[in-house]
Amino acid sequence: MTDTKPRSHSGSGSTAPITPDHSRHAFAGISDSNQLNPIFARAGEATDFPLDQLPDGESLPETAYQIVHDEAMLDGNARLNLATFVGTWMDPFASKLYAESADKNMIDKDEYPQTAAIETRCWKMIASLWNAPSAEGAIGTSTIGSSEACMLGGLALKRRWQVARRAAGKSTEKPNLILSSAVQVCWEKFCNYWDVEARYVPISDEHKVLDGHDLDKYVDENTIGVVAIMGVTYTGMYEPVKEIAAALDKIQAETGLDVKIHVDGASGGMIAPFLQPDLEWDFRVDRVVSISTSAHKYGLVYPGLGWVVWRTVDDLPKDLVFDVTYLGGHMPTFALNFSRPGAQVLLQYYLFLRLGWDGYRKVQQASQDVAVYLSSEIGKMDAFELWNDGTDIPVFAWQLKKGHTDKWNLYHLSERLRLKGWLIPAYPMPDDISDLVVQRIVVRNGLSRNLAESLLLDIQEATEFLDALESPMPIEGQVSSFTH
Numbered sequence: 001m002t003d004t005k006p007r008s009h010s011g012s013g014s015t016a017p018i019t020p021d022h023s024r025h026a027f028a029g030i031s032d033s034n035q036l037n038p039i040f041a042r043a044g045e046a047t048d049f050p051l052d053q054l055p056d057g058e059s060l061p062e063t064a065y066q067i068v069h070d071e072a073m074l075d076g077n078a079r080l081n082l083a084t085f086v087g088t089w090m091d092p093f094a095s096k097l098y099a100e101s102a103d104k105n106m107i108d109k110d111e112y113p114q115t116a117a118i119e120t121r122c123w124k125m126i127a128s129l130w131n132a133p134s135a136e137g138a139i140g141t142s143t144i145g146s147s148e149a150c151m152l153g154g155l156a157l158k159r160r161w162q163v164a165r166r167a168a169g170k171s172t173e174k175p176n177l178i179l180s181s182a183v184q185v186c187w188e189k190f191c192n193y194w195d196v197e198a199r200y201v202p203i204s205d206e207h208k209v210l211d212g213h214d215l216d217k218y219v220d221e222n223t224i225g226v227v228a229i230m231g232v233t234y235t236g237m238y239e240p241v242k243e244i245a246a247a248l249d250k251i252q253a254e255t256g257l258d259v260k261i262h263v264d265g266a267s268g269g270m271i272a273p274f275l276q277p278d279l280e281w282d283f284r285v286d287r288v289v290s291i292s293t294s295a296h297k298y299g300l301v302y303p304g305l306g307w308v309v310w311r312t313v314d315d316l317p318k319d320l321v322f323d324v325t326y327l328g329g330h331m332p333t334f335a336l337n338f339s340r341p342g343a344q345v346l347l348q349y350y351l352f353l354r355l356g357w358d359g360y361r362k363v364q365q366a367s368q369d370v371a372v373y374l375s376s377e378i379g380k381m382d383a384f385e386l387w388n389d390g391t392d393i394p395v396f397a398w399q400l401k402k403g404h405t406d407k408w409n410l411y412h413l414s415e416r417l418r419l420k421g422w423l424i425p426a427y428p429m430p431d432d433i434s435d436l437v438v439q440r441i442v443v444r445n446g447l448s449r450n451l452a453e454s455l456l457l458d459i460q461e462a463t464e465f466l467d468a469l470e471s472p473m474p475i476e477g478q479v480s481s482f483t484h
């Protein structure tokens with residue numbers, strides 16, 4: 001597309017007339033009469049469109065493309081977005097595969113049986129990665145992301161509890177779910193949408209994550225399960241699944257209540273198997289019945305894919321599963337959406353083949369090295385105190401050191417860094433410690449050590465600027481617009 005050499009019409013003669021070069025245009029050759037005009041100065045062509053009404057007529061594809069392309073340019077730079085956990089880089093082969101398979105609908109199992117078969121291969125690989133007793137005996141599915149995967153995990157817990165309660169002739173009116181106060185919003189949605197009482201265990205300086213303490217105060221006969229998070233969204237810390245399970249074992253021994261665990265491994269589900277393989281957080285812990293993850297986070301795929309796996313087929317109540325026809329036979333599906341893109345499943349499979357276990361380990365290790373480097377350097381700066389250091393998932397948060405300044409806060413620092421293009425949110429911690437504001441960096445594949453060094457210089461410079469102010473920065477109207 002960027003070839004600037006003059007080209008000839010004739011394949012043979014060097015004397016053929018030289019034509020103007022249109023190859024610089026993204027759509028060279030599409031429209032004859034308009035090619036010579038720059039897109040924004042074409043005679044008779046609209047270059048301004050109504051913002052919220054369907055335009056009356058057509059426009060040339062080049063023009064429509066350029067307008068949309070330019071508007072998207074006003075978004076932040078995805079690679080400098082250190083707020084998101086979601087993948088912002090894939091290699092050119094993945095991009096090629098993505099373009100080739102953008103038309104596939106995941107639900108059309110009969111029409112795209114190979115994509116369906118690949119989906120099954122992927123969740124079986126993941127079931128093994130999470131140490132399911134047998135990948136053959138497990139059951140899983142792809143989803144649109146962790147939110148859907150968590151909803152499915154939560155629904156299965158609720159239905160199992162209902163079935164058991166009904167069988168015992170007991171009420172099913174008041175289910176509750178036990179969660180850390182730092183859960184991601186998808187769990188609040190789950191509880192709200194499916195009429196489940198959310199019982200939040202507050203996090204504190206002493207108990208930075210849900211760790212099993214005081215669990216007996218929350219569990220009762222209406223408890224459908226406990227959610228353990230591998231990579232808390234606010235900070236990136238792991239919740240100790242084994243300790244939570246041990247607390248539930250004790251509760252069972254004392255009360256007879258057998259409460260299961262769903263692990264929300266949105267980020268950690270694709271980090272722990274590679275970076276902390278000896279940590280027992282997965283199906284090695286007997287109480288864990290289901291695990292979910294976002295393939296589009298540390299699964300390294302572009303946005304739009306998650307996975308959920310149940311330990312055994314029996315852990316997913318059969319009446320939640322629907323049948324779709326598949327190659328003349330039947331394929332079980334359990335999903336909230338009907339149609340959704342199939343391309344991401346192929347991208348996941350591509351990465352599994354391309355990287356293998358060792359490749360994933362190297363990529364995740366590289367991210368963790370950068371996270372630990374950044375956290376140790378930020379930890380050395382006078383102004384800050386680390387909340388954690390990025391040694392669980394490559395994510396860490398810090399707070400302003402008490403007494404450092406009354407002239408500025410982390411929202412101001414976040415704003416100053418935005419001037420340099422860095423998107424690094426500041427936000428309050430959850431209820432009970434919501435007075436505490438932290439700032440968080442998510443290190444993903446693509447944040448190189450070089451970029452990290454530039455970031456540190458920018459943080460240093462911004463901090464020096466703020467420290468040198470003679471009077472305090474205004475705080476009027478300061479609210480965190482960041483949502484987890």
Ligand SMILES: Cc1ncc(COP(=O)(O)O)c(C=O)c1O
Nearest residue numbers: 145146147184186233264266294
């Ligand atoms: C712990 C946790 N659970 C669930 C989610 C929701 O994931 P998704 O954006 O894939 O729906 C997130 C997203 O950050 C998360 O961190």
